Amino acid sequence: MSLTAPPAPAPRITYGAVLGSPYVARLLGGTLTGRLPNGMAPVAILLWATASGSSIAFGGLLSALYGLSSAIAQPVKGRLMDRHGQSAVHLPAALLNSALLVALPLAEPYGGPGLATAIVVGGGLATPPLEAGLRALWPSVLPDPRLRHAALALDTGTQGLLYIVGPLLVGTLASSYSPTVALAVTAALGLAGTAAVALAPPSRRWRREPFEGQDANQAQQLAIPAVLLLFVSLTGIGFAIGAMNVWSIAMAEHHHQDTLSGIIPAAFSTGSFLGGLVYGRRTWSSTTTRRLIIATAAFLAGWLPLLTRPGPFAATAAVAVPGAFLTVVVACAYVSTDALTPAGRTSEAYAWLILSIGVGQSAGTALAGRLAEQPLASAALPAAGAAFAFAVLLAAHRQLRPAGQLPRGQHRRPLRGMRKTP
Template sequence: MATPHVARLLAGTLLGRLPNGMAPAALVLLVMHSGGTVAFGGVLSALYILASALSQPVKGRLLDRHGQTHVSGPAALINAASLLTLATISTRSQPALATALVALAGTCTAPLEAGLRALWSSVLPDPGQRRVALSADTGSQGLLFVAGPMLAALLAGQYGPGAALVATAATGLTGSLIVLTAAPSRSWRSPTRHPAARSTLHNPALLRLLLALTGIGVANGAVTVWAVDMADQHATAMLTGLIPGAYAAGSLIGGLLYGRRPWPGTTTGHLMGGAAAFTLAWLPLLALPGPRPAVALVLLPGLFLPVVMTSAFLTADRLAHGGNLTETCAWMILALGVGTASGTALGGALAAHPLAAATLPLAGAATTLTVLATARRHRAAATATR
């Protein structure tokens, strides 16, 4: 953190991404406040998340071509303007306009996460320092999706949902400005693309990595729904926040521990070992624990999540040569988002079956481990053939 620009870039990116957790909750509250249905609020919330996720690769490619200032700056302004406009209209009487504004706001979320991942290689040329920074980054981002909804709900309760949207817009814009006015972001340019370099989707190794991250997303989405199901089963509403909060706290602790000192082994070994530990850590949930043990047990997989994510992004840094690093990071973020959406949907469908719902996070993690193990065997076989 003492390295020039590191603390500023990390703090600014986390602040700029806090609206990713605030906006969906604020939209539901806004619709309900205007007399609309929870179903419509859920649609708008899902639309915002989906638009943000699906637009990531396009924004990543634009960053690689035009730099961060010329892409993330206008995106942050459009996102803020759309959210501010939403705060002034009635979603009940103007549903079409509200839907269009939400889609525009989601599409134009500033690609700060992908941009930061691309910046680390220039700000921190030492691989060991990059691992530490990535550990802090990946370990802390889970807290955004716990703190964001809580902050939106608090502001909406005190000042109304319109104020929550205004705060969401202001927070995203402030975080973006902190990052984009930093010297590394202003001067960053993607390396010249090598004529023989393949795009992200034409690189088999990167495709396997994307598939593996989808499994991580399934586990992330499934545990959130499982928390809601646990709260319903045990008539303890606070479990809805406590279980994801414990999972995020475990991730933060794991990120700090992983980044605290160098660990023996290679990045590939860390990726495989982290994925194996992440998978095994979900096994205790199959015993269908009660509320207190459940909160404690989800700390375990959270501890190993930063190991997997940090190693995955370091692996992508090595594989994505040729001037498309930001685009690759954006595809990885999209893969996580698709997995999270799938895990949420499957978790909802399995909610009536407690054992199946508790198994789903394990299934997602096991998918990740299987894909990585298969890819490793494929590389070994290819090397032996040569």
């Protein structure tokens, strides 16, 4: 009788292996560089407006309009990518966005507030959809689902760093030179990063998968109940983040420590980055839906200590906990979106996901601003947003698990040119 040796365990995934895969470092680095303007432009616009003699209120309005117009336009650009390819959308958008940012200082002598508003809104609308585009590229760049899982976690976890590095870079440039220089550098980084992605072979070759079988019948059915419920739940995640940003400012004012307004969001983003690193290195046996619900529950639990109104040090440490689970929530949401949407509509679906979080964040910021003078209510808002997200996911968990959903974050679609197996 012969004995067979047990199968060797799969080699452990390392981020070195992920980054060493063809084009991964270029695509990830280019996307992060190209998206730096998301963290830089609102601050640079505000500093330029105030340096030009406008009020802080008007500068804040311009900054908000840039972010809002950028978010609103995401689904349109996602659909354009699905129809015409990534490079055809990324490059014209980056050129227009950069040109408008550089042209903004001309608004002061030639057009005043009206022209400045039009330029800012146009720049936001032209923001390249790099985040949605990168998520659509991973299946073709990384055929191994374990590497893809790690890349998605690394990609998602590093997004928060943009909002730490970006404002710091703008502040340094504005104080050392001028806000006009900060706008020019913002435009240059956005254009350079986008070009690195758009001119890479995977991006140039990328085309949506053709509609086949059931997908052909569902081509116009992106707004199915499961997808809508997922996106509705993500508005609660964004709401918590937006409320946290305003709460950190209220904490800074209450304790007379201005640095808290930056330190607390930085701690949250750092937690997200570290949580993503840990999550991406493991292979998970549970389904994506189960991981999504558990991570959202942990995200909710992480906000509850704020209800005790902790001091500055404890508050900074506390926000790192929900931050650590944010990457897991968002990564699982992307995999669920991929599994629930027709094959030819993924870029547009990813863009709606981004918009859902952005809309929730804007709502959280607005409501938290109204309640900033009520400490307990202000501290409770992040938990309220997370509770809303958890409740929606819990109620919709059966719909969020499509038939044949694969565990371990696997994508349901094969690579182009490969046949589906039953």
